Amino acid sequence: MNSTLHAKLETEIKKLDSISTAPAILMPLLDILRLPSEKIKVEKVVELISYDGSIAAQCLRLANSPLYGRRQTETVRSAVMALGLERIRSMLFGLCVNRVVPKDKWVIEPDAFWRHSLGCALVTQRMAKKIEYPEPEKAYLAGLLHDLGFLVNSVLYTEDFRECLRRAADQQVALHVIEEQVLGFTHCETGQMLCEHWGLSKELVDAARCHHDVSLLPAAGPLACLVHLSDLLCRVRYLGYGYEEVIAVDLGGDVAWQTLVTTYPALENMDLVRFTLDIDGAMEQIVATVDSVFGGKRIAAPATS
Numbered sequence: 001m002n003s004t005l006h007a008k009l010e011t012e013i014k015k016l017d018s019i020s021t022a023p024a025i026l027m028p029l030l031d032i033l034r035l036p037s038e039k040i041k042v043e044k045v046v047e048l049i050s051y052d053g054s055i056a057a058q059c060l061r062l063a064n065s066p067l068y069g070r071r072q073t074e075t076v077r078s079a080v081m082a083l084g085l086e087r088i089r090s091m092l093f094g095l096c097v098n099r100v101v102p103k104d105k106w107v108i109e110p111d112a113f114w115r116h117s118l119g120c121a122l123v124t125q126r127m128a129k130k131i132e133y134p135e136p137e138k139a140y141l142a143g144l145l146h147d148l149g150f151l152v153n154s155v156l157y158t159e160d161f162r163e164c165l166r167r168a169a170d171q172q173v174a175l176h177v178i179e180e181q182v183l184g185f186t187h188c189e190t191g192q193m194l195c196e197h198w199g200l201s202k203e204l205v206d207a208a209r210c211h212h213d214v215s216l217l218p219a220a221g222p223l224a225c226l227v228h229l230s231d232l233l234c235r236v237r238y239l240g241y242g243y244e245e246v247i248a249v250d251l252g253g254d255v256a257w258q259t260l261v262t263t264y265p266a267l268e269n270m271d272l273v274r275f276t277l278d279i280d281g282a283m284e285q286i287v288a289t290v291d292s293v294f295g296g297k298r299i300a301a302p303a304t305s
């Protein structure tokens with residue numbers, strides 16, 4: 001991307017704040033997100049959630065989903081307790097930014113976008129625990145937010161972006177490849193800019209930036225690598241953007257996996273077949289959770305123009 005385009009996009013991304021319909025609780029939540037988890041006050045979170053009926057309903061739905069034992073959770077407070085503060089703040093953030101895109105600017109079903117993001121969040125967290133990454137909840141957040149650029153492109157370049165989706169579906173290739181041809185930039189780049197604009201941590205910015213190509217950074221961190229791998233796993237398991245890609249996942253041969261091995265040498269001896277099977281087993285539960293949040297709809301094909 002040349003510097004003129006970069007500057008233009010930066011200016012436009014700043015305007016997103018005024019054209020979006022993000023709920024009033026977004027900014028206070030962003031403030032909470034920046035705090036270390038031990039400093040977050042449960043009562044403040046319960047209060048913020050209670051301000052917004054649909055977000056409160058989503059929290060209850062998730063707390064009552066099979067992944068959390070289908071407890072009979074009927075109050076926001078007990079939902080927060082059942083889900084845990086880290087998970088609730090990640091999920092809340094996702095639900096809030098969902099509203100950044102006005103209804104007429106979605107190029108796919110919003111549910112499909114969030115199913116992919118939530119699926120990726122859950123798989124990233126699962127993988128993080130498997131490799132004993134010390135902050136699995138942060139991994140969840142990185143997975144949840146990795147495709148924020150999709151929202152930026154939907155709002156700012158709706159028709160061109162719709163065309164990208166259509167061509168990617170026709171050619172069965174990854175979206176970022178077509179974005180580069182049609183727009184001259186990718187959702188990875190606009191995602192990076194939005195993360196920076198919102199003051200998110202460098203690890204989250206990096207995960208957004210290089211989740212389709214970890215070699216973009218001289219030393220991609222574990223989060224970026226984990227998000228890259230779980231994004232691939234989601235896309236080959238019906239949690240992509242509603243079209244089939246010709247794509248093969250070879251975890252051990254992936255540069256992201258090899259980068260992870262340099263940080264976690266114990267991975268070298270890991271039984272990859274078992275690891276993949278374990279993620280596959282979890283995937284079923286993950287799809288069930290995602291469906292329980294979004295009402296059980298499978299991903300619709302992208303709208304064609």
Ligand SMILES: [Fe+2]
Nearest residue numbers: 146147211212
């Ligand atoms: Fe992506």
Ligand SMILES: [Fe+2]
Nearest residue numbers: 116146147231
């Ligand atoms: Fe993705």
